[in-house]
Amino acid sequence: MARIIVITSGKGGVGKTTTAAAMAMGLAQRGHRTAVVDFDVGLRNLDLIMGCERRVVYDFVNVINGEANLNQALIRDKRCDNLYVLPASQTRDKDALSKEGVGEVLAQLGESYDFVICDSPAGIEHGATMAMYYADDAVVVTNPEVSSVRDSDRMLGILASKSRRAEHDEEPIREHLLLTRYAPERVARGEMLSVADVQEILSLKLLGVVPESQAVLNASNAGVPVILDSESDAGQAYADMVARYLGEEIPMRFLESGKKRLFSRLFGG
């Protein structure tokens, strides 16, 4: 039975899809059969970030509606045999996601995969609640600024009360905090919340800190999950985060501006 991981945030533009792509690729590279599902019906992006936009035939909504079977809709990643992408429909809206339909698709995926990653849309409406409903783990992606932190807090509340696990009184969803677009020099200048500030407000286990990096934009434009850019700071941060998720103890990196400058000088990242 697969572990279902939702990548969520509440706020948009914080790096959910980048994180979903990177984490899925990271888990797959380590030999785990992984499927990544785009829940952002109507605004699909994951296919672009994964670089498979030109191979989309059927999508998630087709599968829910029985117009295609799951294997027809899943796209195998060309770089890693263990990774499959289930794209969202661009022509429908989120009402096409029914609780039963999503549950069935995730249950089917669960039979043949080790990890199913759900890339949640922004907001706390239907699409986002569908993405998190069946989750076993949640990665809450947060930027170090107050509105993102508050939205994440709200999303954590929803995870704790409206998920299947909450409704069935099971062990709650395991929540992890991922801080993205972290700029240590701006933290040092007092322009940005620090890791400690965010952790104090959210009181959550920190899974990783991904520094603000040009590599992320470059990777998105190229359709390559940033984790494959192993020389970049962001790529390394995501690799660390995947390792931590799998239970390895790895010290946090990229928290100091000095180190970042060193990496910038060495790798131009």
Add this chain to the structure above:
Amino acid sequence: MRVPWHGLACIPDAALPIPRVPAAPRFSIPPAATSPPVPSFAPTNPSGAAGSGQAARPLNPSFEMKAAAFTLPVLRLLALDMDAVAEELAARVEQAPGFFRNTPVVVDLGALTEAEDAVDFPQLVGLLRGLGMIPVGVRGGNAEQHQAAQAMELAILADVLKSRARAGSRPAGTETSETEPADSNGAANLSSGVDQTVSLITRPVRSGQRVYAAGGDMTVIAPVSSGADLMADGSIHVYGPLRGRAMAGLRGNKAARIFCSDLQAELVSIAGHYRVSENIPAELRGRQVQIFLDHEVLRIDPL
């Protein structure tokens, strides 16, 4: 600083769907706690009949009998002219139709002490039903009125609030709309998400969550986020940063207190007396404090 304490009226900036009443209202609708008497099924015979009581109970009972308290809107009649009531009520319902649809309503007769005439219950019940409400009972009033109400199958509810000299003591007309902003989401929110019977909270209360301890105290041993609401009929204890709102004594218990180990609250309130963050002295922020009512004044003292 005094705001009415019933229902959720103590939230000063909540979006309130019900507009202000006309200048001379013939009724008002404060939500009020009504606890219909529920028969106790525990053996009451003192002559040691406990054994026979146990024996009489089936092994696999088909039901449980429990007591529960509900917050219901109360229609407080200020005049007997049913046509005028009908007119005003229809206008009110039109402004917030969702609030009244299928809502159980209690009729308060407490303001009609002077009235000689009997209340026209058949017309009133028909009127309420016609507007989508479900009249369930009456409160206050005299014996004749009770008889007339019972003829219309309305329950006579115990006037639990009479001792507080609230209902009926105020001259008709002084009760203005500020007493009745019954947040139409309020009652629903109270019961959604969080189990009402649990008063020990061990997980963080997140932004957007509301937790209500009905009829008692609440203890939170986790952080309370900005944008979260804690509500209790009794006292509230928070061992962790309190960044959201805490409302103790929600039903008017002035002896209720709030204790917290790290005060960063957006709003604290006891029995409707509240202070927002702006009015909490800076030197008390982040401190361990208790908050209580001292002669109708909300005090925050360091512990």
